[in-house]
Amino acid sequence: MKQEILKKVKEQLAKDYNCSVEDFDNRNNLITNTDDKEILKILVFNGKAILSADECIKEWCNEKFSNGNGDWLFLYSNLRIIDKKLNEFGYEIENTHHYYLPYGIDDDIVNDLKWYNQDEIKQFKDDNRFDEAFAFDNNFPDVLAVAKIDERGNILGMAGASKDSDVMWQIGINVLEGAEEKGVAKTVVKALKNEILRRGKVPFYGTVESHIISQKVALASGFYPAFAEVKIRKI
Numbered sequence: 001m002k003q004e005i006l007k008k009v010k011e012q013l014a015k016d017y018n019c020s021v022e023d024f025d026n027r028n029n030l031i032t033n034t035d036d037k038e039i040l041k042i043l044v045f046n047g048k049a050i051l052s053a054d055e056c057i058k059e060w061c062n063e064k065f066s067n068g069n070g071d072w073l074f075l076y077s078n079l080r081i082i083d084k085k086l087n088e089f090g091y092e093i094e095n096t097h098h099y100y101l102p103y104g105i106d107d108d109i110v111n112d113l114k115w116y117n118q119d120e121i122k123q124f125k126d127d128n129r130f131d132e133a134f135a136f137d138n139n140f141p142d143v144l145a146v147a148k149i150d151e152r153g154n155i156l157g158m159a160g161a162s163k164d165s166d167v168m169w170q171i172g173i174n175v176l177e178g179a180e181e182k183g184v185a186k187t188v189v190k191a192l193k194n195e196i197l198r199r200g201k202v203p204f205y206g207t208v209e210s211h212i213i214s215q216k217v218a219l220a221s222g223f224y225p226a227f228a229e230v231k232i233r234k235i
Contacts, residue, residue: 001104001197008202009101009226010045012167017043017052024048029070031061039091042082042230044070060085074228086232094233100205100223105197108190114155115195116145121160132172133160140164146192148184157184159192161203168202173217189221 010021018032027047034041034052040061041052049070053061064081065073072078074096083093121142124130134142145160156179161169171192175184189205196203205223207214218225 002102005101005104005202006226008167009204012165012202013043013045013050013227016165017041017050019050023050027070029066029068031058031066033058038232039089040082040086040230040232042073043227044073044229045227047071049073056089057085074230079230082230087235090235091232092235094231095208096228096230097206097208098228099226100207100218101226102193102197102203102223104222105194106190106222108187108194110191112149112151113188113191114147114149116147118143121145124158129155129176130158130160130174133158133174134172135162137162140170143169144192144195146188146195148179148188156182157188159185159188161192161196164204168204169196171196171203171205173214185217186220189217193221193223 007021010024014021014023018034019030023030024045029049030051032050032052034054038052039054040057043050043052047070049065049068051061051065065078079093079096086092118141121134124134125136133145136142140162142160143163145158147158148156150156155176157173157175159171159173161171164170171189173185173189193203204226205218205221207218
C-alpha cells in the first residue's frame, strides 16, 4: 500500500507544482511556472527541490537554486535569502512545514471513539479547544473527525481531516488539558488515518520543525516523513 500511496501523492504534487510525475524520479532541482494566484511555492521531495515561481522571480530562482542539494534548502540562511527577495514584491515566508505519509492500514483501538461527519463537525466552530483539528476553511473543508471520550462522554482529544484535494486529506489533532501523555493523540490519529485509507483517500500529517511532540505522534500513528513545503503570504 505504501507504493500505491506514494504514486497518488506524486500525481497530486505534480499538479500542484506544474511538473510531471517522472520529474520525481531524479534529484535534480526544478524551477516551474506557478499559477496566477501565488508568487512562489517550494517543495522538497526525496532530496529534490521544486520551486514553482511567477515570472517576476523565476529567473532569480534559477540562478540561486537550480543547482545544489534540495535536502538543505530550508536552512535558515537560504530561507533568509528567499524571504528578502520576496519582500521586494510585497511577500514573505509564512512558515515551513514537513509532512508525513502513512505506511498503510494497521491495527487501531476502536473503544471509546465517537465519529463526526462533515455536518456534525460544524458544532465545533469557534470552539478553541479544537483549533488544530478543524480549519473551518471553505477552500479545505473539514470532512471527517473522531474523538476519544471518557466514561462520562467527555472528549479527551479530537482528530479532524480536511479535504485539501480530491486525493489528499490532512489530519489535525488536539488533546485536551489533563489528557496529555495518555496515548489519546495516537489513538485518534491512527483511527482517522485508517478510516481515510479505507475510503480510498490519502491521509497526511503536517507539523513544524520545533514541534517534537507532534512529530512523535505522527511516527507513533504509522506515518513516516515524506516531503516539506514553504508557505508564502502577502505582507
